Amino acid sequence: xxxxWTVAWRLMREGRFQTVxxxxxxxxxxxxxxxxxxxxxxxxxxxxxxTLSTQAxxxxxxxxxxxxxxxxxxxxxxxxxxxxxxxxxNTIENWAGSLAAVRTLPEVEAAAVMASxxxxxxxxxxxxxxxxxxxxxxxxxxxxxxxSKLKAGRLRLxxxxxxxxxxxxxxxxxxxxxxxxxxxxxxxxDSFLVTAVLDFGLKDLSRRWVLLPLRGAQSLLGYxxxxxEIYIKTFxxxxxxxxxxxxxxxxxxxxxxxxxxNTQLVTALRSQSAxxxxxxxxxxxxxxxxxxxxxxxxxxxxxxxxxxxxxxxxPASRIRAVFLLQGxxxxxxxxxxxSALGALLAKGFTRxxxxxxGTPLFPVVVxxxxxxxxxxxxxxxxxxxxxxxxxRAAMLDPVEAIRG
Amino acid sequence: xxxxxxxxxxxxxxxxxxxPLVEVLHGINLALVEGEFSALTGPSGSGKSTLLNIMGLLExxxxxxxxxxxxxxxxxxxxxxxxxxxxxLGFIFQFHHLLPAFSALENVMMPVFAGKGxxxxxxxxxxxxxxxxxxxxxxxxxxxxxxxxxxxxxxxxVRALMARPRLVLADxxxxxxxxxxxxxxxxxxxxxxxxxxxxxxxxxxxxRLADTCDRQIRLVDGILLR
Ligand SMILES: Nc1ncnc2c1ncn2[C@@H]1O[C@H](COP(=O)(O)OP(=O)(O)O)[C@@H](O)[C@H]1O
Ligand SMILES: [Mg+2]
Numbered sequence: 255x256x257x258x259w260t261v262a263w264r265l266m267r268e269g270r271f272q273t274v275x276x277x278x279x280x281x282x283x284x285x286x287x288x289x290x291x292x293x294x295x296x297x298x299x300x301x302x303x304x305t306l307s308t309q310a311x312x313x314x315x316x317x318x319x320x321x322x323x324x325x326x327x328x329x330x331x332x333x334x335x336x337x338x339x340x341x342x343x344n345t346i347e348n349w350a351g352s353l354a355a356v357r358t359l360p361e362v363e364a365a366a367v368m369a370s371x372x373x374x375x376x377x378x379x380x381x382x383x384x385x386x387x388x389x390x391x392x393x394x395x396x397x398x399x400x401x402s403k404l405k406a407g408r409l410r411l412x413x414x415x416x417x418x419x420x421x422x423x424x425x426x427x428x429x430x431x432x433x434x435x436x437x438x439x440x441x442x443x444d445s446f447l448v449t450a451v452l453d454f455g456l457k458d459l460s461r462r463w464v465l466l467p468l469r470g471a472q473s474l475l476g477y478x479x480x481x482x483e484i485y486i487k488t489f490x491x492x493x494x495x496x497x498x499x500x501x502x503x504x505x506x507x508x509x510x511x512x513x514x515x516n517t518q519l520v521t522a523l524r525s526q527s528a529x530x531x532x533x534x535x536x537x538x539x540x541x542x543x544x545x546x547x548x549x550x551x552x553x554x555x556x557x558x559x560x561x562x563x564x565x566x567x568x569p570a571s572r573i574r575a576v577f578l579l580q581g582x583x584x585x586x587x588x589x590x591x592x593s594a595l596g597a598l599l600a601k602g603f604t605r606x607x608x609x610x611x612g613t614p615l616f617p618v619v620v621x622x623x624x625x626x627x628x629x630x631x632x633x634x635x636x637x638x639x640x641x642x643x644x645x646r647a648a649m650l651d652p653v654e655a656i657r658g
Numbered sequence: 659x660x661x662x663x664x665x666x667x668x669x670x671x672x673x674x675x676x677x678p679l680v681e682v683l684h685g686i687n688l689a690l691v692e693g694e695f696s697a698l699t700g701p702s703g704s705g706k707s708t709l710l711n712i713m714g715l716l717e718x719x720x721x722x723x724x725x726x727x728x729x730x731x732x733x734x735x736x737x738x739x740x741x742x743x744x745x746x747l748g749f750i751f752q753f754h755h756l757l758p759a760f761s762a763l764e765n766v767m768m769p770v771f772a773g774k775g776x777x778x779x780x781x782x783x784x785x786x787x788x789x790x791x792x793x794x795x796x797x798x799x800x801x802x803x804x805x806x807x808x809x810x811x812x813x814x815x816v817r818a819l820m821a822r823p824r825l826v827l828a829d830x831x832x833x834x835x836x837x838x839x840x841x842x843x844x845x846x847x848x849x850x851x852x853x854x855x856x857x858x859x860x861x862x863x864x865x866r867l868a869d870t871c872d873r874q875i876r877l878v879d880g881i882l883l884r
Contacts, residue, residue, distance in 0.1 A: 257771050257772065257775045265759065268758070562757060564716075565714070565743070566749065566817075567740055567741070567745075567747075567769060572772070653711050653716050
């Protein structure tokens with residue numbers, strides 16, 4: 255140990271200029287990796303948060319009616335098309351059992367029912383097309399956090415009251431305390447008291463979403479006691495896909511995970527991750543090659559010293575360890591500096607990239623685990639990069655070095 | 659008297675493959691006895707360094723037998739030869755070859771450091787004692803570049819003694835020094851040989867110095883002259 259550390263340190267100190275240059279190189283490389291990771295993680299987390307702030311992770315719906323083929327075809331013949339049929343207004347009748355079944359799943363954090371359907375909001379002769387969404391507010395709030403979206407009024411859904419989007423409120427000139435008429439597609443209508451105005455984050459949602467008590471929606475939409483969907487929030491949102499399958503199997507309902515309903519977003523995030531991973535791999539490769547080339551040069555420069563050490567009885571393995579250690583030190587020390595620099599750059603980014611109101615575009619995610627993983631990978635890369643030079647140093651013929 | 663080193667019909671060829679095969683040592687038979695102070699002389703290119711490197715287990719003979727302190731040292735792995743080298747042999751080179759990144763004291767300790775992987779207070783005390791013995795106590799913490807040629811060679815001489823070798827091999831150890839400094843270094847080695855009983859074999863071109871040795875071994879064209 256002592257020999258390896260001492261000799262590695264002295265060699266690095268002797269080649270001061272090279273040592274400083276390669277440490278700077280590793281630092282910059284690691285900083286780029288940390289910076290990109292922090293930015294991409296922050297950005298993606300933010301996009302997912304925003305997208306899912308108004309969505310359930312999983313939505314259970316009644317089974318779709320499908321046309322089954324009645325003809326069985328002889329081998330080799332292909333049916334040209336199976337028409338999809340128009341879906342009836344379809345509801346979940348005995349939802350209490352399904353809801354209870356879903357809630358017992360350990361991966362499920364919360365579940366709520368929803369009775370939704372199309373309708374119109376009327377006020378002073380103006381008629382706007384809306385989505386009527388009947389919910390048990392207490393349950394629904396566990397799925398979709400509305401507290402931060404509240405613009406005016408209070409989060410309350412007593413019988414006969416509604417919470418509406420901010421765009422709809424603007425278009426109809428409504429504020430909490432006002433009344434409006436809601437008409438379902440069936441023609442049933444009723445008058446409601448506005449208790450809250452909400453900004454759902456997307457204009458289209460704020461224009462169309464109307465939250466009302468479950469019972470009110472059921473009678474307006476003519477669903478009797480039925481609901482149209484069960485909303486599920488999972489503990490691990492990236493598991494939603496697999497949990498959806500489980501929930502579907504348990505309930506006999508169709509299950510859509512957020513990944514399925516947001517395929518474009520998921521694809522975009524995936525390709526962003528892929529390209530940032532690509533950058534990280536190439537930066538790591540460049541860093542490793544830098545370390546390797548510095549060590550190759552060092553082995554050639556220190557040929558004579560290595561020869562003397564070998565002549566004096568230093569085992570080849572100990573010489574190899576000296577150079578592997580140098581690689582590890584370059585990787586580790588560079589990654590510590592690089593982590594600090596990368597985190598600093600990422601924090602600086604949040605100062606520069608601002609919303610119009612002066613808040614950061616999105617929070618940058620810098621976690622201790624990012625530093626630890628980076629340090630481990632950089633150290634391993636350093637050791638791997640040192641492999642060939644270390645081998646070369648260990649195999650050096652002492653006679654060559656001494657004769658010269 | 660015990661034999662520290664025995665060579666039996668040692669041959670060494672270079673080349674082969676594309677280059678012509680040239681035999682440099684043509685069957686060397688030699689024994690070095692404990693406590694001997696011998697000079698190896700011969701014209702340039704006669705194979706002295708090659709012979710010394712073979713004795714020092716730095717180079718393998720093409721054929722022949724080699725025993726160090728009674729242990730056979732031919733056909734061993736690199737690790738085994740390294741161990742024998744560290745255990746029994748000390749080296750002094752023509753160009754001093756101190757390690758520039760280490761102080762005089764650290765250079766002296768290096769054979770133990772290299773062999774064991776660490777040094778203790780005892781080793782440090784021994785190194786300091788050795789430096790003191792050659793009058794370099796106050797230069798212990800200087801780096802090699804801060805020392806004169808003669809001082810560097812004295813450090814190199816005591817470094818060879820650090821791991822208590824049975825045999826010290828010196829290839830033209832004074833070849834690079836002026837006459838007076840060379841004579842001083844030579845006298846120092848002679849003194850160590852007399853006081854500690856360490857066996858020395860040194861290559862030299864200086865006939866006067868060679869004459870003062872216990873024994874002269876002459877190598878011409880790869881053959882020992884009796
Ligand atoms: N690695 C080698 N490859 C080929 N020939 C060598 C090699 N080393 C030494 N020789 C040759 O061996 C002969 C003896 O060299 P050397 O032992 O250095 O002689 P000396 O030390 O007596 O001057 C010389 O002719 C030299 O050219
Ligand atoms: Mg020579």
